[in-house]
């Protein structure tokens with residue numbers, strides 16, 4: 001829970017390394033291998049005992065900034081070997097914020113940016129449907145009648161003031 005609240009730029013994960021040649025199958029060698037993906041902390045029991053050789057599992061601290069490789073090359077004595085990596089316990093990562101804890105598609109900042117874009121687009125192209133509604137409203141209310149009457153009344157009053165005879169006759 002803490003990780004999702006804080007801006008987690010590093011997390012601990014299990015990295016499973018496949019096709020590790022035997023010359024790397026010790027603490028130093030596996031540390032060297034694991035350094036390709038992050039900071040190695042410790043290896044699991046079976047790896048340490050060497051009783052499971054199908055893959056080596058190492059706990060590594062990985063950075064949100066690193067593009068975790070799915071494979072990388074390792075120099076062996078006679079040739080290059082390609083080590084494959086699988087990650088276990090890797091939390092969702094946001095490429096926008098470059099933090100762990102939430103997925104890029106669920107990023108609030110990305111959503112806000114998308115909404116701001118939508119707002120700009122709407123301002124550039126106002127919805128024509130809105131103008132139609134306004135026109136209909138004017139016709140229904142039939143506004144011109146009332147102001148015209150008031151104007152006429154005011155005019156007649158002004159006229160009346162200027163010409164007392166005409167005002168009295170009304």
Ligand SMILES: [Zn+2]
Nearest residue numbers: 094096097107
């Ligand atoms: Zn984000």
